[in-house]
Amino acid sequence: MWANREPFLEILNSELNMIGDMQPEDIAGDYKEVTLDLYNSVNRKILYTDIETPYPDGKLIVSTTDPEGNITNVNKSFIEMSGYSEDELIGAPHSILRHPDMPPAAFKDLWDTVKKGDKWQGFVKNIRKDGGYYWVKATVIPNIRNGKLAGYTSVRRKPSRTNIDACSKLYPTMF
Amino acid sequence: MSFMFTVSPDFTPDHLSGWYIFNTWLQRQTDIAIHLEMYNDFASQHKAIKEGAIDLIYANPFDAAMLVREKGFLPLVKAEGVADEAIIAVNTESSIEDVAQFEPGTKVAFTDDPDVKMMGMIMLEPGDLDADNIVPISADTYILVAKHLLRGEADVGIFLAEVFDGLSGMVKSQLRVLVRSQISVIHHCLMIGPEMMDKRELILEKLVQMSSDEQGRGVLKSLGFENWQKVEDEEMEFMIDLMDTLMI
Numbered sequence: 001m002w003a004n005r006e007p008f009l010e011i012l013n014s015e016l017n018m019i020g021d022m023q024p025e026d027i028a029g030d031y032k033e034v035t036l037d038l039y040n041s042v043n044r045k046i047l048y049t050d051i052e053t054p055y056p057d058g059k060l061i062v063s064t065t066d067p068e069g070n071i072t073n074v075n076k077s078f079i080e081m082s083g084y085s086e087d088e089l090i091g092a093p094h095s096i097l098r099h100p101d102m103p104p105a106a107f108k109d110l111w112d113t114v115k116k117g118d119k120w121q122g123f124v125k126n127i128r129k130d131g132g133y134y135w136v137k138a139t140v141i142p143n144i145r146n147g148k149l150a151g152y153t154s155v156r157r158k159p160s161r162t163n164i165d166a167c168s169k170l171y172p173t174m175f
Numbered sequence: 176m177s178f179m180f181t182v183s184p185d186f187t188p189d190h191l192s193g194w195y196i197f198n199t200w201l202q203r204q205t206d207i208a209i210h211l212e213m214y215n216d217f218a219s220q221h222k223a224i225k226e227g228a229i230d231l232i233y234a235n236p237f238d239a240a241m242l243v244r245e246k247g248f249l250p251l252v253k254a255e256g257v258a259d260e261a262i263i264a265v266n267t268e269s270s271i272e273d274v275a276q277f278e279p280g281t282k283v284a285f286t287d288d289p290d291v292k293m294m295g296m297i298m299l300e301p302g303d304l305d306a307d308n309i310v311p312i313s314a315d316t317y318i319l320v321a322k323h324l325l326r327g328e329a330d331v332g333i334f335l336a337e338v339f340d341g342l343s344g345m346v347k348s349q350l351r352v353l354v355r356s357q358i359s360v361i362h363h364c365l366m367i368g369p370e371m372m373d374k375r376e377l378i379l380e381k382l383v384q385m386s387s388d389e390q391g392r393g394v395l396k397s398l399g400f401e402n403w404q405k406v407e408d409e410e411m412e413f414m415i416d417l418m419d420t421l422m423i
């Protein structure tokens with residue numbers, strides 16, 4: 001059993017669709033460092049700056065996941081805003097965008113809601129590959145095909161500054 | 176007995192005769208008797224759909240969910256390279272440079288074209304505007320939306336981008352685009368209903384080959400686009416889910 005430990009870990013890692021630590025050479029500007037405890041006890045080192053990328057007018061950022069939350073599809077705006085390539089995104093867990101300022105309760109609420117088959121809507125601060133961030137107003141819905149859950153789709157639109165300011169005050173109180 | 180075909184009432188008036196020409200072409204190609212019925216507004220078209228009177232429809236994306244999930248319709252084709260996009264515009268004299276500057280009580284002019292209105296309202300959200308705090312000004316046509324802006328009766332207008340782009344230079348020179356949507360996955364779609372479903376393959380085959388002969392190309396031209404493109408069931412399902420997220 002123990003002799004087989006390493007191959008076993010390899011399989012485990014690929015099954016979890018691990019996302020690696022963020023890399024200093026990808027980061028633009030001064031950054032802070034924190035390790036996030038993601039779902040399934042996956043740890044990820046996050047390097048983050050306080051540079052905001054404003055949400056582009058008139059665009060929707062769209063992604064689809066499998067029932068576990070691994071990305072299966074992204075649109076062009078998603079790629080542009082996240083700073084990752086399509087190859088890096090497809091197959092990665094959606095927590096690749098998880099920003100340390102987002103309270104875990106928000107994502108618990110998201111998952112509790114969509115697993116019941118309902119729509120979830122909320123304001124989310126996402127991290128970019130370059131360590132910067134962007135705010136979105138996200139709506140997540142289950143994709144039902146032939147009566148079965150096929151995955152989830154999230155569509156983001158531009159949030160108002162009022163809502164961003166309110167969430168920037170509220171979220172730190174939710175940890 | 177003939178099948179009943181209808182077109183979403185938001186089609187551009189220039190193409191009215193095009194739809195009749197298309198229906199004639201389709202009947203000749205397929206040997207199926209089809210009657211084209213045009214409704215003046217969405218309310219009367221919806222009533223006909225609810226009553227099960229419609230078998231073939233060039234549908235507004237807003238109605239796709241109801242057609243597929245409640246009425247058993249499936250997609251055939253869309254106009255190649257054509258997506259529904261919206262524009263929000265103000266009078267050139269307006270002091271508004273950014274949506275964020277709008278205040279509650281803003282007078283918003285729009286038509287009853289449901290997907291365009293929805294996209295326009297989403298583009299106003301970053302200014303904290305919503306259905307509850309705007310003053311709605313509903314207009315029968317996009318020309319009238321433009322007139323409300325020119326006369327200063329509305330602060331901002333919502334347009335179908337294609338129609339805005341086609342306004343006369345005279346009108347456009349007095350309007351300023353604040354935001355143009357770049358969504359690209361919301362589009363009208365020709366859809367087929369349950370009574371006609373056994374004809375789906377035949378019709379589809381004729382439509383995707385339509386641009387390969389001179390006559391077909393002529394008919395397409397009168398509709399205002401180059402070709403039909405097949406819409407897969409999953410593409411339609413995806414668009415329905417997407418519209419669903421935008422309706423709240």
Ligand SMILES: Cc1cc2nc3c(=O)[nH]c(=O)nc-3n(C[C@H](O)[C@H](O)[C@H](O)COP(=O)(O)O)c2cc1C
Nearest residue numbers: 038039065069094095097098099107140152153154
């Ligand atoms: C369709 C869909 C879209 C999501 N989009 C995001 C997102 O943009 N940013 C994000 O941090 N989490 C997003 N999530 C939630 C993540 O799956 C994950 O729950 C979250 O990042 C927190 O990580 P954790 O659950 O591993 O703790 C999304 C989930 C789904 C199903």
